[in-house]
Amino acid sequence: MASASASAFEYAPAPESRSVVDIAPSYGLFIDGEFTEAADGKVFKTVSPSTEEVLSEVAQAGAEDVERAVKAARKAFASWSALPGSERAKYLFRIARIIQERSRELAVLETLDNGKPIKETRDADLPLVAAHFFYYAGWADKLGHAGYGANPRPLGVAGQVIPWNFPLLMLAWKIAPALATGNTVVLKPAETTPLSALFFADICRQAGLPKGVVNILPGYGDAGAALVAHPDVNKVAFTGSTAVGKEIARTVAGTHKKVTLELGGKGANIVFDDAPIDQAVEGIVNGIFFNQGQVCCAGSRLLVQESIEEELLDSLKRRLSTLRLGDPLDKNTDIGAINSAEQLARITSLVDAGQAEGAERWSPACELPSSGYWFAPTLFTQVTQAHRIARDEIFGPVLSVLTFRTPDEAVAKANNTPYGLSAGIWTEKGSRILAVANKLRAGVIWSNTFNKFDPTSPFGGYKESGFGREGGRHGLEAYLDV
């Protein structure tokens, strides 16, 4: 809320320079090592969500392009999978290093195309992207030690479909383990954030990666569906909505395709009465307002013990009043733009439903920029488990607050969801952390912290949050014939 005069902290604008990145007026598909037009000549525009400025015009992949890309990946598979692991490793190390070298450029690019604050792309996305490639690079010549047998084999061509919330990071989560294990890749970035994947294509070129090993197909859902259904794809990896995840699971039924799905969530952040309030407040803010809440593992349900509800909410509201929303390229910005008009409409409609169903809505005084897609940090109290805002994934900066009295009640409420991706626990009592963590049906549990990620740490959900794990030794399994 840079312009809110009530704020105790006024900051002068501190914009990161965009001159560090050179966005071409148009981009092609990246197939078999070459940029190429779509077979039917279709293109689409990608805009900056914070200004609605058109950043570039990008070729739009269709079924025919999927065919070409899969063919290229299949052709490249023979020699790529036959390379000694130590040679594949060196390609991945090269990629990791080039990403580090170009990280400032990529951070600005990602912020422009996605709308998230430069603080996050610079300090979270890009370091994690480089680390992910560095981590899996080292596995490429050690697969026999990974616990999947002496000589685990790659699957073949991996079809990968990724979302717009962490475009380059999700690309890294998909491509790094796939290449390390000897697979080749056809990846479709999201239609609202194609640019960083296309810059990654250039990094592959700089690294001298053999052509066809990585193919990038910007496009819409139809291209993703064609890729998933392609008979010569051996492995499907998807991150995105649960509804699309279920459709993919139906598509691959009866085939030999191996599948990993990383889907939605409705994470519970549980705060007990003995929690360190200031740290918990930071964790709650990080849990739901990181990346504008457009995070599958967001802590979107705050479960607070009744006896400290008032104290915690007072602190939380005070903290929210100091968040700065605005220009994502400003280094002081905490809250950036919502990624698209569609996503903004979805958030708005769920928030409206929350109000209509009787929950109490609160936002700090917050001036929204006049152009672009914006949503103020929002908090709902008086929320019941039946409210849509407590059940549906909002994927926006909206926190639903519920209360509990006993640890058993907290666990029951936390688990009362078809999702099971993440959860948080805040308490000073170690045995309570372990007891509650043990009962939560979720793949990632953050205790006295939230939204921490690391390439060595397996990530993925229980129940309808999907299956398979990405990251760590566990992440190799999805790309091996085991």
Add this chain to the structure above:
Amino acid sequence: MSDKTETVARLSVFKTYKLYVGGKFPRSESGRVYEVSDQKDKWLANAPLASRKDARDAVVAARKAFGAWSGATAYNRGQILYRVAEMLEGRREQFVREVAEAEGLSKSKAAAQVDAAIDRWVWYAGWTDKIAQVVGGGNPVAGPFFNLSSPEPTGVVAVLAPQESSFLGLVSVIAPVIATGNTAIVIASEKSPLPALSLGEVLATSDLPGGVVNVLSGRTAEIAAPLAAHQDVNAIDLTGADETLATELEVAAADNLKRVLRPQPVDNAGWSADPGTGRMTAFLETKTVWHPTGSLGASGSAY
């Protein structure tokens, strides 16, 4: 007169084969049975023809049992699985006869199957407190955090037992599911369900809590369909499904994103090869827990 009665052969007592659900032995709620014959079409018994309602009842029983079974110590689960092997050993002759009749095997070949099945229980009994160390562990994250990944059971698992291997195959699909703390609803081989129904009697006397394993007999397709679509079933093992049925069930299973183990090629020796850990890991979730490590600097601990 007394001489005459002594020459009449004693009439044996037939067993009424029943389902095994929630630790009890109900008939099918539908009241239906079907004839089970040996390989030469000789009548062996009437087996319950379980209905969709029986399947749903079994899910309720399996869900009810999940909390305590998954919460039991791994050591305790191991002892109970070993107890199953002990009970099977005592009923060895019965199972040899049932397997011989079901699969048309000689007595010695059937005995080999039963022995291998008992040994497999023992093998899985030993796995309960080791699998977490093999597939879990600490992760060296780049920050001041303790980070631990541990396997946890997926939940309620529907198991379509193999159609051919009525006992060794059956044991090979049940034991790995429950060793790790899942609970199971098992659909017995359609043609040869009797060893599976007898296994229920063994499980009932092995300290295995009721509901951990539930055994249904009948038409595989009829029972499997409601299980694959059931919102409170977390996973399905399609071993006993043919290609068409497996595809249909996998589509239905997508509705709540069940974990699906597709039919795997069976080794030539018929389930005798080292099974590896794959049938356990198919029904495990990985949970990763983070906690700050703090520091012991002059400023004290820090989150």
